[in-house]
Amino acid sequence: MTTTNDQLYINKVINGDINAFAYLVDAYKKMVFSLAFKMTKNRGEAEEVCQDTFIKAYTNLNKFKGDSKFSTWLYRIAYHACLDTIKKNKNHNNSLEINEITxxxxxxxxxxxxxxxxxxxxxxxxxxxxxxxxxxxxxxxxxxxxxxxxxxxxxxxxxxxxxxxxxxxxxxxxxxxxxxxxxxxxxxxxxxxx
Amino acid sequence: MQHQNLLVIMEENKNSHELDAFVKKYVKEIHTESPSKDFTASLMSKIVVEHQKSIFTTSALISKKGWFLILLLVLALIFIPFESPEKSLINFPELDLSFFDKIQLPSFSVSNTVLYAVFFFGLMFMAQVVFLKNHFNKRFK
Incomplete structure (x- = not known):
């Protein structure tokens, strides 16, 4: 997961080589999916969020300027996609009282x-x-x-x-x-x- | 008393370090889940569709630069004749505008407050458009 490798594939995708995007998907799908699964608590939803994330990343790839790591940039898209899904489905949460710990x-x-x-x-x-x-x-x-x-x-x-x-x-x-x-x-x- | 407080703070710090180590140790043990096996394949087929869409995306016929040039041209056409009446580029036909006086509009007055309200509403509306656009774009930076 080196950043220079990522940048290489990102450049390829921007230059029109769609298949290069598959490398990025394979490199990060587990990370995105795990986050989505943890946040939505639902496999189907997580898979959907994961797909949306990569599609959004693909269509906005030219806006990725490389100031941050690609993974952070992707993480950000995924996080907001998860929030949108959660907001849409509104699973209610049980809250637990926090006591002082020793x-x-x-x-x-x-x-x-x-x-x-x-x-x-x-x-x-x-x-x-x-x-x-x-x-x-x-x-x-x-x-x-x-x-x-x-x-x-x-x-x-x-x-x-x-x-x-x-x-x-x-x-x-x-x-x-x-x-x-x-x-x-x-x-x-x-x-x-x- | 101060000594007592210091002890409490030290104790809390120690606990939070301990808690940090505790969470780090056990959360790292969790197994991650993988998406379904055909995930990449099905995603890539959607990406191909997306790519084809992007080829056919419409772009404005007249770009921002174009509009700016047109605006300059129009302004030039309007103002240059006034600046130098002798060397007018285009001779506009004389228009008879006296009919404006014949139109009788019912007289109505609007208080300053309403005018200000409308003005600021418009201003804020425009500001929001810019703000929201930036807000949504920021996600992809």
Whole structure:
């Protein structure tokens, strides 16, 4: 995923070689689809958003000036396409009250999670992530999974830096709360098995 | 008291670092989903359609530059004869405009407030057009 390679293919597409676009699609479809799936929580919708994103990217490719990474530019289009879809379908979100967290809480949840098999744990964290609100979930995804920098997230979402930090912190806390709630029964069944 | 506050802040910082590490560790473990196998193929067929559309896109017959030149020409045609009446480029036929006086319009007056309101409404409307256009274009920069 080197930027110079991207630029090479982008230039080819702009010069009329449509097939060069397939390279860009293959390189980034997983990233875009994962974000879309995380945000819309629906495979069909995610696929649609993913397609729209690439079509928009194709028709606006000549507007990509290369000031940012191509992936960030694409991410931005995808993020806004997801927001549009969510707004259209308005899945309602359940919100969880955030309580103050303590070091001990983190430690105890950590211990519980360590006791669960890796595959199972990944599924559980994924389920917990889906319980977050759309915006919180997308921020966590960008920052922790796709490892976008704060600066890149600001470029994608147009949220101010201070606001972003607050939102990220709140999202982290909420996620811990949800994991804690979901992990408690897991813990009981875990010991039950022994 | 201050010492106490400092301790609380330190504790909070420590917790948020811990929480950061916690989330980083577990979120990274999540498996990503892939789109369906024929995704690229079906997308590319749509791109081809899009490409063909772009070949046939219409562009304005008279470009912005063209309009500017036309405006200059019209202005020149109107004002040059007034500037130098002897060397008029085109001799406009004399028009009898006296019929304007014969038209009797019912007299009505509009207060200044209404005039200002209409003026600013128009101004804001134009501003919005520019603003919205920029806003939507910005997404693709």
């Amino acid at each position: 070091f001990n809480q983190i430690q105890s949840v950590n211990t519980i999670l360590q006791g669960i098999e890796r595959k199972e744990r990944a599924k559980m964290i994924n389920d917990c992530l889906l319980e977050l609100q759309d915006e919180e979930r997308s921020l966590i995804w960008m920052f922790y999974f796709d490892e976008l920098s704060l600066k890149e997230i600001i470029a994608v979402t147009e949220i101010s830096e201070a606001n972003l930090k607050v939102k990220l912190h709140r999202a982290r806390k909420k996620l811990l709360g949800i994991v804690k709630e979901n992990a408690a029964p897991e813990l009981i069944s875990h010991y039950g098995r022994k």
